[in-house]
Amino acid sequence: MQIDFRTITEPDNFVTVPEGLYLCRIAEVRPGVARDGSERWSLRLVVDEGDHAGHTAAWDSLTWSEKGVYRVKRALEAFGFDVSGEACVEPGDLEGIQVRARLVHTTWEDPETGRRQERMTVPFLGYESAEGHASNGESASSSNGAERGTMAVSDDSPF
Secondary structure, X not given: OOOOHHHOOOOXXXXXXXXXXXXXXXXXXXXXXXXXXXXXXXXXXXXXXXXXXXXEEEEEEEXXXXXXXXXXXXXXXXXXXXXXXXXXXXXXXOOOOEEEEEEEEEEEEOOOOOOEEEEEEOOOOOEXXXXXXXXXOEOOOXXXXXXXXXXXXXXXXXX
16 A cells, blocks of 8 residues: 555644533634524533533534524523523623533544544534533533523514
């Protein structure tokens, strides 16, 4: 077998925690635009308890597209928002919220450059309320505080 190892690139590794369920805090929200033109909020999740406390666990995105809004609804519900009706939510409303996030290891290859990245991701329904659940064998002692996002109920809500 002949191979030129100069053409082999090492994956960029952004994995800072093992796979599992973690109590995380949304440390940062960056508004942006998805490839389809929909609004997208990128969330930086930081582990809030245990051996990995303080580590950035993952970056995740909420995409406000027709297909993505179901995940947005489930995520906001896990974040403590009332999703039973109409909502008015801004990116800054999410900062500081605690949530349990299931993290899985993924490897992604950029189709243009061929460069590989390893990172942790949150699956489609990978968020749970921070209330009353244990993460990685630890007890749940933290709370989101008061219920967030009191909203007017409307039958024509996209949720």
